Amino acid sequence: xxxxxRPSGQKSRSFIETxxxxxxxxxxxxxxxxxxxxxxSLARIAEHAGISKGVISYHFAGKDKLMEEVVTQVYSEIVExxxxxxxxxxSATALLxxxxxxxAQHMRGHRTQLKALGEIFIHLRRPDGTxxxxxxxxxxxxxxxxxxxxxxxxxxxxxxxxxxxxxITHQAALDNMFAYWSAFPExxxxxxxxxxxxxxxxxxxxxxxxx
Amino acid sequence: xxxxxRPSGQKSRSFIETxxxxxxxxxxxxxxxxxxxxxxSLARIAEHAGISKGVISYHFAGKDKLMEEVVTQVYSEIVExxxxxxxxxxSATALLxxxxxxxAQHMRGHRTQLKALGEIFIHLRRPDGTxxxxxxxxxxxxxxxxxxxxxxxxxxxxxxxxxxxxxITHQAALDNMFAYWSAFPExxxxxxxxxxxxxxxxxxxxxxxxx
DNA sequence: CTAAATTCTGGCCGTGCAGTCAAAAAGTAG
DNA sequence: CTACTTTTTGACTGCACGGCCAGAATTTAG
Numbered sequence: 001x002x003x004x005x006r007p008s009g010q011k012s013r014s015f016i017e018t019x020x021x022x023x024x025x026x027x028x029x030x031x032x033x034x035x036x037x038x039x040x041s042l043a044r045i046a047e048h049a050g051i052s053k054g055v056i057s058y059h060f061a062g063k064d065k066l067m068e069e070v071v072t073q074v075y076s077e078i079v080e081x082x083x084x085x086x087x088x089x090x091s092a093t094a095l096l097x098x099x100x101x102x103x104a105q106h107m108r109g110h111r112t113q114l115k116a117l118g119e120i121f122i123h124l125r126r127p128d129g130t131x132x133x134x135x136x137x138x139x140x141x142x143x144x145x146x147x148x149x150x151x152x153x154x155x156x157x158x159x160x161x162x163x164x165x166x167x168i169t170h171q172a173a174l175d176n177m178f179a180y181w182s183a184f185p186e187x188x189x190x191x192x193x194x195x196x197x198x199x200x201x202x203x204x205x206x207x208x209x210x211x
Numbered sequence: 212x213x214x215x216x217r218p219s220g221q222k223s224r225s226f227i228e229t230x231x232x233x234x235x236x237x238x239x240x241x242x243x244x245x246x247x248x249x250x251x252s253l254a255r256i257a258e259h260a261g262i263s264k265g266v267i268s269y270h271f272a273g274k275d276k277l278m279e280e281v282v283t284q285v286y287s288e289i290v291e292x293x294x295x296x297x298x299x300x301x302s303a304t305a306l307l308x309x310x311x312x313x314x315a316q317h318m319r320g321h322r323t324q325l326k327a328l329g330e331i332f333i334h335l336r337r338p339d340g341t342x343x344x345x346x347x348x349x350x351x352x353x354x355x356x357x358x359x360x361x362x363x364x365x366x367x368x369x370x371x372x373x374x375x376x377x378x379i380t381h382q383a384a385l386d387n388m389f390a391y392w393s394a395f396p397e398x399x400x401x402x403x404x405x406x407x408x409x410x411x412x413x414x415x416x417x418x419x420x421x422x
Numbered sequence: 423c424t425a426a427a428t429t430c431t432g433g434c435c436g437t438g439c440a441g442t443c444a445a446a447a448a449g450t451a452g
Numbered sequence: 453c454t455a456c457t458t459t460t461t462g463a464c465t466g467c468a469c470g471g472c473c474a475g476a477a478t479t480t481a482g
Contacts, residue, residue, distance in 0.1 A: 017458090020459085041438075041439060041440080042439085042440065042441085043438085043439080043440090051460075051461090052460065052461050052462065053440090053461090053462080054441090054442085054443085054459095054460065054462075055459080055460060056460085057297060057440085057441060057442075058458095058459070058460075060458095060459085062440080062441075063440065066474060073309040092435090123334070132217040139220075141366060159413070161406065161409065161410065161439090162402075162403075162406045165403055165406040165407060165410070166388060166406075166410060169380075169383075169384045169387065169407065169410060171387075172380075172383040172384055172386065172387035173380045173384070174384055175383065175387075176380070176382075176383035176386075179404070191373070191376075192376050195372060196376060196378070197379065198372065199372065199377060200369070200413045200414070202413055202414045202415070202416075203410045203411070203413045203414040204413070205413075207418055228428090228429085231429085245423080249464080252468075252469060252470080253469080253470065253471085254468085254469080254470090262430075262431090263430065263431045263432065263472090264431090264432085264471095265429095265430065265432075265471095265472085265473085266430060266431085267429060268427070268470085268471065268472075269430075270429095273470080274470065274471090
């Protein structure tokens with residue numbers, strides 16, 4: 001026999017439930033972005049949404065599940081935005097630049113979401129202490145980067161280097177852009193992204209073959 | 212009238228107090244590295260040190276002060292270890308490589324300290340939510356990197372690029388090495404560092420001037 | 423030795439947290 | 453209106469935390 005509360009995970013959701021869930025996720029994003037992950041308690045999120053705390057428990061199995069859905073939503077928005085731009089590129093060099101600039105461009109219109117994403121990336125851990133949602137463990141993004149670098153080396157566009165270290169470094173640079181760009185209030189995100197694209201272009205490109 | 216407990220900050224410290232403080236700092240490092248920053252409560256640190264919780268309050272003005280001293284100690288150990296190697300270098304290119312390899316070499320013998328440092332860097336915030344000890348406010352290390360890059364550009368060894376973005380990226384790569392290299396057990400730290408040095412050498416070096 | 427200063431103990435307090443629940447309210451259908 | 457389901461409320465539980473402190477233990481000074 002099922003517990004009375006909490007709609008099951010599989011059944012189709014009523015309109016009102018879908019709306020509530022979206023509202024709660026939106027509030028979570030705003031609270032995390034505004035007050036930091038540590039201060040984003042269920043009570044605060046509920047207050048920001050103008051509902052009582054129990055409602056969150058009613059609609060989400062727990063705080064972790066809520067955060068998971070926040071990440072999933074924001075992350076899929078990024079992929080959705082950047083993937084089409086990348087499809088159009090032919091060379092690995094262009095792919096590399098498009099990936100970095102695409103992420104930055106999407107961020108520009110979604111500061112709040114991405115601030116929250118960075119907060120969650122940095123703070124949420126598994127019980128064993130390893131990062132839970134950080135991109136270093138997100139195979140999806142890692143595979144995209146590996147693909148770019150592998151392609152570049154196959155084409156001879158890129159010099160030989162350790163693909164894993166390069167991809168990790170690339171991810172770290174993006175993470176850093178996520179996590180800390182708001183700490184430089186005078187800093188221009190797109191300029192940062194362009195510089196980053198330059199840095200990785202220089203870091204990867206094949207040596208000049210003299211004649 | 213002074214509070215009865217807590218030796219003042221300025222007086223010279225007795226042997227026993229110095230020893231206790233060192234013991235507490237060491238325990239804090241081990242607990243943070245082992246369980247993560249979030250789980251490093253005063254109670255856990257005290258238990259690990261085999262003393263009662265009150266002792267920590269007696270010797271340190273508060274948890275933040277304790278963390279501050281942990282950071283100061285570990286950080287100064289790194290600088291102490293790497294600075295002499297850097298002194299011996301003449302070119303910016305050599306400085307760059309020495310900085311990365313020196314940090315990695317020091318890390319090799321101080322895994323616990325550096326895991327703890329990374330944890331604190333990532334998690335400790337000011338009340339307003341901005342990072343407290345991260346690279347964005349740690350001017351010391353940032354200035355070292357800025358110095359290297361500025362020197363390289365002045366010498367014409369390095370191409371023109373945004374020094375701040377390059378330094379941030381450099382720092383992110385090091386942070387990443389701090390934070391995650393243990394997640395790849397098969398991975399050789401020194402090989403990672405050599406690759407990293409290569410990456411930044413390629414990223415920074417001046418374009419070939421064809422005679 | 424005694425007296426005073428230093429150091430330590432262990433329990434207590436208030437706070438904030440995630441999650442629970444009985445009951446109230448709102449919505450829906452006949 | 454009535455009977456039923458879905459949704460919401462807000463008080464409550466139990467827990468972990470940082471900080472506090474009266475008094476005990478220990479060390480030092482005279």
